[in-house]
Amino acid sequence: MPDATGLELIAQRVRESLGDEAVVGTQYYREQATLQVAPGSVRDVLTHFRDTDPEPYERLMSVHGCDYLPEEPRLGVHYELLSTDRCERLRVKTRLTVEQAETEGLPSIVEIYPGAEFHEREVFDFFGVVFSGHPDLRRIAMPEDYVGHPQRRDFPMGGEEVLFTFNEHELPRWYDK
Amino acid sequence: MEVIRQKLGPADEFRAKQMNAQRMLRGELPDDELQQYVEERIWLTTLEKAQNWARKNALFPLGFGLACCAIEMITIIGSPRNDIARFGAEAVRASPRQADFMMLSGRVSIKMAPVIRRIYDQMLEPKWVIAMGACSSSAGMFNNYAVVAGADKFLPVDVYVPGCPPRPEALIYGINKLQAKIIENPTQGWRERYNAEGTEERA
Numbered sequence: 001m002p003d004a005t006g007l008e009l010i011a012q013r014v015r016e017s018l019g020d021e022a023v024v025g026t027q028y029y030r031e032q033a034t035l036q037v038a039p040g041s042v043r044d045v046l047t048h049f050r051d052t053d054p055e056p057y058e059r060l061m062s063v064h065g066c067d068y069l070p071e072e073p074r075l076g077v078h079y080e081l082l083s084t085d086r087c088e089r090l091r092v093k094t095r096l097t098v099e100q101a102e103t104e105g106l107p108s109i110v111e112i113y114p115g116a117e118f119h120e121r122e123v124f125d126f127f128g129v130v131f132s133g134h135p136d137l138r139r140i141a142m143p144e145d146y147v148g149h150p151q152r153r154d155f156p157m158g159g160e161e162v163l164f165t166f167n168e169h170e171l172p173r174w175y176d177k
Numbered sequence: 178m179e180v181i182r183q184k185l186g187p188a189d190e191f192r193a194k195q196m197n198a199q200r201m202l203r204g205e206l207p208d209d210e211l212q213q214y215v216e217e218r219i220w221l222t223t224l225e226k227a228q229n230w231a232r233k234n235a236l237f238p239l240g241f242g243l244a245c246c247a248i249e250m251i252t253i254i255g256s257p258r259n260d261i262a263r264f265g266a267e268a269v270r271a272s273p274r275q276a277d278f279m280m281l282s283g284r285v286s287i288k289m290a291p292v293i294r295r296i297y298d299q300m301l302e303p304k305w306v307i308a309m310g311a312c313s314s315s316a317g318m319f320n321n322y323a324v325v326a327g328a329d330k331f332l333p334v335d336v337y338v339p340g341c342p343p344r345p346e347a348l349i350y351g352i353n354k355l356q357a358k359i360i361e362n363p364t365q366g367w368r369e370r371y372n373a374e375g376t377e378e379r380a
Binding site for chain 2: 141142143146150155156157158159160162
């Protein structure tokens with residue numbers, strides 16, 4: 001694991017090769033290093049980590065979405081990188097608003113890490129983040145005709161109200177119809 | 178548990194029966210005794226009852242699982258402790274054309290529901306469905322946007338087995354209930370056992 005100093009060095013190298021605006025910030029929390037990047041430069045940053053960085057991360061373990069509802073920008077996409085040689089992990093986070101996610105979205109990283117294809121489809125399915133340049137951006141878990149992105153926090157939970165003794169008087173009774 | 182063995186009866190009575198059988202085989206029985214002998218050994222029933230009796234004792238389950246309850250279902254089929262071969266239901270069929278009933282073992286997601294309905298439609302009549310566990314009966318703990326709240330929304334369910342997951346005994350009891358339903362005694366006589374005649378629910 002890169003420590004806090006190592007994380008700053010990593011961020012410094014990214015800034016040197018891609019410009020200052022690529023890196024938004026760094027976070028070192030519970031011995032886990034996180035690099036926060038601008039949404040537009042995700043592909044460049046990950047290409048840098050795979051190819052040009054002196055300490056490369058050759059594997060992408062996971063891509064996942066996140067919804068920080070009261071905060072703005074709301075949606076987050078996290079990339080988990082792993083170097084099996086040095087046994088180091090690095091998390092790359094980016095944040096974007098709902099409008100941003102649904103219109104321009106994020107650059108797809110399938111060309112860099114092909115394993116990200118299903119992960120990006122999952123993030124698209126559940127959070128509605130569009131990945132431009134993805135070869136086959138369809139829903140992966142929900143049915144094709146499903147409307148909405150159910151893992152967003154403002155999406156209703158769904159399901160049916162369960163009849164218990166404490167609320168049976170408030171709910172329409174199935175045998176009264 | 179005490180094992181009760183059936184007694185053979187008094188020795189001379191048994192011996193008399195044996196002699197009777199020997200005489201019958203030799204053709205030495207007089208007409209009235211022969212008539213009584215035959216009446217004691219022939220059962221009359223309707224074809225439907227005999228058919229249902231055969232059906233209930235050779236229930237072939239459809240071999241498919243939906244979620245975690247599927248593991249529990251496998252244990253009642255495969256393990257010697259809860260062997261459902263005792264009830265003739267151990268021959269798991271891989272094809273819906275050969276299966277008699279279907280155990281919905283696990284939560285039914287809305288993406289899986291049309292698939293299950295299609296498999297159910299492919300099964301040949303007569304066919305039955307057991308909803309195993311809380312999820313396929315009423316969505317259970319997965320009461321959310323992705324799960325159909327109760328498989329009876331899209332296919333007829335005969336037996337609901339509650340539990341998360343159900344005990345193997347519960348599922349075996351569900352299969353017994355299904356057998357009783359097939360042979361047209363759905364209550365299995367519990368009203369008599371619990372002295373509860375007259376408490377039937379009316380629509």
